[in-house]
Amino acid sequence: MTVKDAPGGYTDFHPRWYRRPMPVFWWVRRRSYLAFVARELSSVFVAWFVAFLLLLIRAVGQGEAAYQRYLDWAANPFIIAVNVVALGFVVFHAITWFNLAPQAMVVRMRGQRVPPSMIAGGNYLAWLVASAIVIWIVLA
Amino acid sequence: MAKQRAEPFLWLLFSAGGVVAALLVPALLLLFGVLFPLGWITPPDHDHLRAVAAFPLTRLVLFGLCVLALFHWAHRFRYTLYEGLQLKHLHRVIAVLCYGGAIAGSAAAAYLLTAGL
């Protein structure tokens, strides 16, 4: 075989390389890849939440009866199941987001680099405060 | 290799959306998606919720949340399709669907938070 007819053929000066194909579901083979795809798919549940929230806003705007219909719809076991799964993914999003944030940003205070654990800690504190404010506003 | 003009801005929207989604969505979803429907906590009455939602600052926050969270989804889901299902060759269709969806959702949010309340 000559080099000429051989991208695939082997010669002493033109070895035939073996290229490993990337399987379509490459991300099921490794835990870390699976966690990555799960993290990325959390965005679908973020979008689902926006739709769920817009329906709530519409119902609230339409009046008391519509609001009650919305509450009944949300109490449907299927919708509850979807929301429980969505909550799991959204919390996973929040945790991975806050944990990765210190890698992406460098914060300086008085010329000193703030240690990554402090940045992550600050994020979690902000999460706690924001959640408390949301719950207080809705329930107060 | 063409320098990307739009990507930096889309990434900024994605990042901002990631932050607001992480900060606000878990608490809201816990309340409205799980605790109220299960009856573990009594949902607030209609008048209270309407008053809260109609308050200008809440409208602004809710609008920002919806827009940024949708663009967060559009960006991330686009890349998940590129990588997770190796559909990069369909990048035009996917980009139009993802960002188009985000724009449509943002328009719906704008309508509901102004005329709808």
Place this chain on the structure above:
Amino acid sequence: MADTYPDVTADTGTDLDTGTITMRVTRYRPEDGELEPTTQDYQIPLRKDWAVLDGLNHIKDHIDATLSYRWSCRMGICGSCGMLVNGEPKLTCEAFLTDYAPGPVRVEPLANFPVIRDLVVEIGSFMRKLPQVKPWIIDEAPPPAGEHRQTPAQVAEYQQYSMCINCMLCYSACPIVGLDEHFLGPAAIALAQRYNLDSRDQGVLDRLEVLSTDEGIWGCTFVGECTTACPKHVDPAGAIQRYKLSAATESLKAFVLPKSRRARATNGPAPAKEGDTP
């Protein structure tokens, strides 16, 4: 040689021996007409002070001289002995056999590179990507007389990113590299960041042209496995995300600020360009 020096890879029967272990090594011999890799098992002594590379050397010296693999320094600095050990990208000189006992230990060539023979991969793609990010100090001003001094704080800014030994473990760990052969990849972008953060360098905007692209930073979706794989704690994933943040703020400033003020808004002073007033 064997007469002059003690053979460190021979089975010497000391108290460091803890039995044997099987190494399941990927073989690929295109010169013999093989179209796909196969695996071959080798039974080797399991010694407490042996790394996977020592096991390979034992195989080469005592069992099967036809096995091909790259190695040099045996001390985690040359970056040539990277392979997949039980599926994880590792420097084989730093992966100890006892950690994989009772075995078998799978040894495969690095993923995301074409295989030339056995455990040897073709690294041309990586070698062509590195110079694209202009990994040298760009400064149009004449160099200062004497040393170009830096404070410890200025060195600390980029030192982490200068620790890369080009072992390509991060390219093997990164699925984006496997999906898109044109993606510049973790080490190259981290190396660009090493020069961007150097106080002597003025090349931020030059590199931005290469890096703010689909094949550059925007191709990365922060899987983070490059950082996990890196034996030198370079944190390429962090470097890329930091780069995205600065590139995005740069674009925002370019969009908002009038043209004349853009240059000054960059990270550090901008390179002197034609038409700039002194």
